[in-house]
Amino acid sequence: MSVETTLSLLQSRMARLEPGHVWLAGAGPGDPGCLTLDVVSALTQADVVVYDALVDPAVVAIAEGAELFFVGKRGGKLSITQAEITARLIELAKAGRKVLRLKGGDPYVFGRGGEEAIALAREGIPFRYLPGITSGLAALGNIGIAPTMRGLNKAVILATGQTADLGDELDWRALAATGQPIVIYMGLKILAHITGELMAGGLPADTPAAIVMAATTPRQRVHAATLGAIAGDAERLGFESPVLTAVGRIVSMRAELLALADRALK
The missing domain is CATH 3.40.1010.10 (Tetrapyrrole methylase, N-terminal domain)
Structure with a gap:
């Protein structure tokens, strides 16, 4: 047919x-x-x-x-x-x-x-x-990160980083305490603040993190780093909205997939 x-x-x-x-x-x-x-x-x-x-x-x-x-x-x-x-x-x-x-x-x-x-x-x-x-799931899958992965997480948190002011924001420290991966919609302007709060909530600075701009479009850009470095890297590399930021062990899957794909092409 x-x-x-x-x-x-x-x-x-x-x-x-x-x-x-x-x-x-x-x-x-x-x-x-x-x-x-x-x-x-x-x-x-x-x-x-x-x-x-x-x-x-x-x-x-x-x-x-x-x-x-x-x-x-x-x-x-x-x-x-x-x-x-x-x-x-x-x-x-x-x-x-x-x-x-x-x-x-x-x-x-x-x-x-x-x-x-x-x-x-x-x-x-x-x-x-x-x-x-929803972009928070499709964007990750598109760049080689499964939002849920057996052995890595039992939940995934979708959170908005776009608030009218910092007095109306989420309790990022409480989210960090869950130990589950967090996908942050938008929030580029206050990403340094968000990552600082996540680390203050107990997430190590070397927690894997990734940011993706204009997901699934020809303008897509991706950068993987650590929780402690991702905000500074995004500013230095000129990332612009719309962006999604993923934080957690699921991000480490991407590097393994890319390495295996590269090996298959050789």
Whole structure:
């Protein structure tokens, strides 16, 4: 069976995006190949797409003929507020549009999709959640780090490093005390502070760590180091958002995989 036939059969079984409805969808970590079939279907049905800065242009291009609203937010830069984004979704839905709200990663994992879902429900607007592959897992796998590995960890902690101020941050020392690997979304501006708190919480400075920028895209950059060095290295090497930082023994797996792959090529 051809790819075209398969996709056609699957398309006939997928839900229809109706006028006045909003679908909250995840675009995955970046590469269009990480899209789910439901999200691809939504892109072809929507007549308006409200999308974030982390959504790859190749993904947005799938929505041929749709009206596009860019609502990307970046730390430290003037941008549209969350309240304005939510109001725009409500306005478009009440105007009878078929609305796709498209976010990088998964809308319910540090994507504020839950806030938007509550707001839509309060207004009586039908919505649907379309999951995306969250960057915190896909980015690691893509660079050769399994987020969970038997014998190394029994849990993995997903944490955001992007807080309004340091008074609203996580208790990094408590997370360090768990001994489980930590995947930090964003947080580049305060990475030195975060790593300092993790070490103050008991993690040794030589704990393996890695940072990945623009995961799964042509702009991807990766650097592996230690907990004590990763923040300084990221600044020295010019890493820019979006980034993910992984801390823990699972990071050491990458070096072994790369060495084995290199040996296989010789």
